[in-house]
Amino acid sequence: MGSSSPTVGNHKDASEATIGYLGPSGSWTHQASLDLFGPERLIALEGTRLFASFENGEIDQACVPVTTSVVGVTPYLDLVLDLPAFVVIAEYPKMLGYSLLARPGAKLEDIKEVVAHPVALEEVKPWLDEEMPSVRRISALGGGAAAQSVSKSGSLETASMGPKIGGSIYGLISLADGIEEGPHNVTRWWILGREMPAPTGNDKTSFLVEVADNDFSNMLEDVVAARIKILAIYERPSKRTLDSHRYLIEVEGHANEGRLSEFFQANSGIRVLGSYARKY
Known part of the structure; x- marks a missing residue:
């Protein structure tokens, strides 16, 4: 998995762009943002505030977890797809190893309840x-x-599950590290921006198509006929009818090159979400 900073396409120079991430601080998305960008220019925004701030231009980029190897899509993917305008400018997969964090003085045998994100609880x-x-x-x-709730609880019987950074920020100690760490436990983040990065020679493209269920196989046949390599397909509700869906399809290549460029020119109803350096 790649861990270097992505090529950032934006109206600002990369060194000036503000990056919002799902807060509060101390989360895996905070850690992913630190990995990619360092501590400067990061802004923690909770829930829908992140998406509203990106949409209205208060922030230049947004770091959002979209898929995991354990539970598939995250609860945030549909919120991303609902945005009227964005470009996926990078992906960042990271192998997760959770820590069990508690207030100083707590022991493993003291813990009666564990607090974590629902996806983390599954992982x-x-x-x-x-x-x-x-x-x-x-x-x-x-x-x-x-981690914040455990810190405020005043209890030695409550622990959180998350990255070690949560303990550092909220004054917690780790009772166990590396929980469920391995290639089976990987989360992937998208970096949302405004402009598509240039081709790198090893790219991935994400696009969205809304189609009636009866027409989905025909659409896939068109992709295959264009000799485009499909990497992943995620089915999402259309929010319109029961017999239609939105499909997030990820393919090999850059939208501005070769067969992919020709395919999108011939299928104007498809929404290209972005092309970016492929990290896995």
């Missing part, structure tokens, strides 16, 4: 089932929110 479920089967599991908005 660490095998470990929890084996190591802490009787613990109460509580959902939070994110890893940062979970």
